[in-house]
Amino acid sequence: MMLGKAAWNLAWWAVAIGLGFAGYAIFFIAPRELTMGSIQRIFYFHAATGISAYLCFFLSFLASIGYLASRQPRWDWMAVSTAEVGLAFDTVVLITGPIWAKPVWGTWWVWDARLTLAFIVELLYIAYLLLRRLSTEMDRRGMISAVFGIFAFLDVPLAYFSVRWWRTEHPGPVIAGGPNSGLDPRMWHVFAFTWLALLALMILMIRDRYRLEAMRQTVSEWKAEEELGVEMAEGKEVTQ
Amino acid sequence: MSLVRSASTVLAKELRIELRTHDLTNTIFFFVLMIAGLFSFAFSPTAAESRRILPGLVWMAFFFAGTLMLQLCFVREQTNDTLAALRLAPIDPFAILLGKILANFAFLAATEIIFVPIFSVFYNVSVGEVIGRLLLVLFLGTFGLAVVGTVFSAMAAQARMRELLLPLLLLPVLAPVLIAGVEATGELLAAGHSVGQMWVSMLAGFDVIFTTATWLLSGYLVEE
Known part of the structure; x- marks a missing residue:
């Protein structure tokens, strides 16, 4: 929060332009995939959003631990901000996934491992x-939700393995997935750029959500003070 | 007092209350019996279908019975204003949770022992050969349900609409238990009667991870 308002506005503009350019790069710079054709282009947004969503949940987990350790409200604000932004990103994953799956798999939804995981996490x-x-x-809210945040995140690896053993149809990881996996260098660049733009968007969204939570806290403190003031003016006995 | 002794005191208290009132066990016995009937009306399965849907049905019935029952475990302390007394007791906060977890596990395990034969009769699936292993799988899953459910019951007791909230918190977290439990039960009831190592270790892993987490976080859960 060291930066001024103008700097943050500038950052939002930069992210908007970056995302616009990512859209251009996805359609006009990245090469056409051989078997799937143009529908594969959704991968850049889909996978990048997915990675960002799980990153958010991980940050929320860390913030929950931070809150329990320190009892500083700002960790609680951070936990809720990251969880909410992560949820928004995960929703995008759940929407873009079926759009890709319909032409490629012939069906909007299958109970495949990664889809199921994204759904459980949602x-x-x-x-x-x-x-x-x-x-x-x-x-108590901060503490209860921190405990639940920790439990929820601990559940993610368990859910991951259970659905993976259960069934897998989702394409394997193409990045660092094995000897035959890998992206064309141009695809790589477009993917990395898209991901960076989304990461910047994620950070800005978390920051704005965090400020909103902080302002809510201030307002509720003011309200409490005012109520206290009214009660004192009316001569009621104030019990705290 | 040692953890074991104080936890067993809490457990004894829970069991005593239950033996006097029979509130929880009566409710869930009836609930599971009702589900066993209603599912049959809803799907009217053939013999082959029964074998296929029975594992999922058994787990869903016990899960819902569990969420129904777990709501009461902290609400009862609140209505009687006894939670403060428990908190004040000079014992490890984990002992309070552990005692309640074991009590809830005992109620659910008793239900399972009674209802596995009933399900087997209703759905015409023989479980005689695998009953030991089947109960082991059910107990592993049920312990996970009891651990997470007791913790969430403590959390939800403070909230608005707590009756509604507990299942919403509990069921998503239990998704891995449901998948592993249903798969393991299905394998046991199939022709081979063999259960995959990985499903059992998934269930056991869930229990270990969440019991440890509860132990580490119990101080925050029980305090005012």
Whole structure:
């Protein structure tokens, strides 16, 4: 938050231009994939968004631990901001996946390992946000949601292995996946650029969401102070 | 007091309450019985279909029964205002949770022992040869359910609409248990009667990971 408002506005513009250029690069610079054709181009956004989503959930996990260790509200704000942005990214993954799957697999959805994992993770973090929304005691909310955030993230590897053993149809990792995997260098560059642009978007979204949470906290403190002031003016006995 | 002794005191208290009131066991026995019937009406399976859907059905019935039952485990302490007393007791907070986890596990395990034969009769699937291993698989999964469910019940007890909230928190986290449990049960009931090592280790791994996490985080869960 050291940067001024103008600098952050500039950053948003830069990300918008970067994402626009990524869109251009995906369609006009990246080569056409041999078997799947143009539909493969969704991969750049799909995979990059997916990686970013899991990164967000990992950050949320770290922030939850940070909150339990320090009891500083800012860790709680960080945990909710990253979880929410991660959920948004995961939703994009769940929407772009079927768009790709329909022409390639011939069906919108299969209960394949990675789809199922993305779906379970989506459920886990919706539950996390619901828990926050329904928690009434503000002091306990941070702690309860931090514990749930930790449990939810610990569940991700278990869910990953269970669905992987259960069934796998999703294309294997093309990046560092094995001797025969790998991307054309031009595809690599486009992918790396798209991912960087999305990463920058992710950081800006987390930052804005974090500020919103901080402002909410300030407002609720003001409200509490005002209520206290009114009660004192009315001469009521103030019990704290 | 040692962890084992204080946990078994809490466990004894839970069992005593249950033996006097029968609230939880009555409710879940009836619930599982009802599910066993309703699923049959909903799908009217043939013999071959029964064998295929039974594993999923058994797990879903016990999962839902578990979420129903677990709600009460901390709410009951709240209505009687006894949670503060438990907190004040000079024992490890993990002992409180562990006692409750073991009690919930015992109630669910008892239900399973009673209902596995009933499901077997209703759906005409013979379980005699594999009953030991089948119960082992069920108990491993149920312990995971009891651990996570007890922790979440402690969390949800503070929230609005807690009756609604607990299943929403619990069921997504239990997805790996459901997959592993259903697959392992399916393999046991299939012709080979052999159960895959990996599913059993998945269930055991889930139990170990979440019991450890509960132990590490118990201080935050029980404190005011």
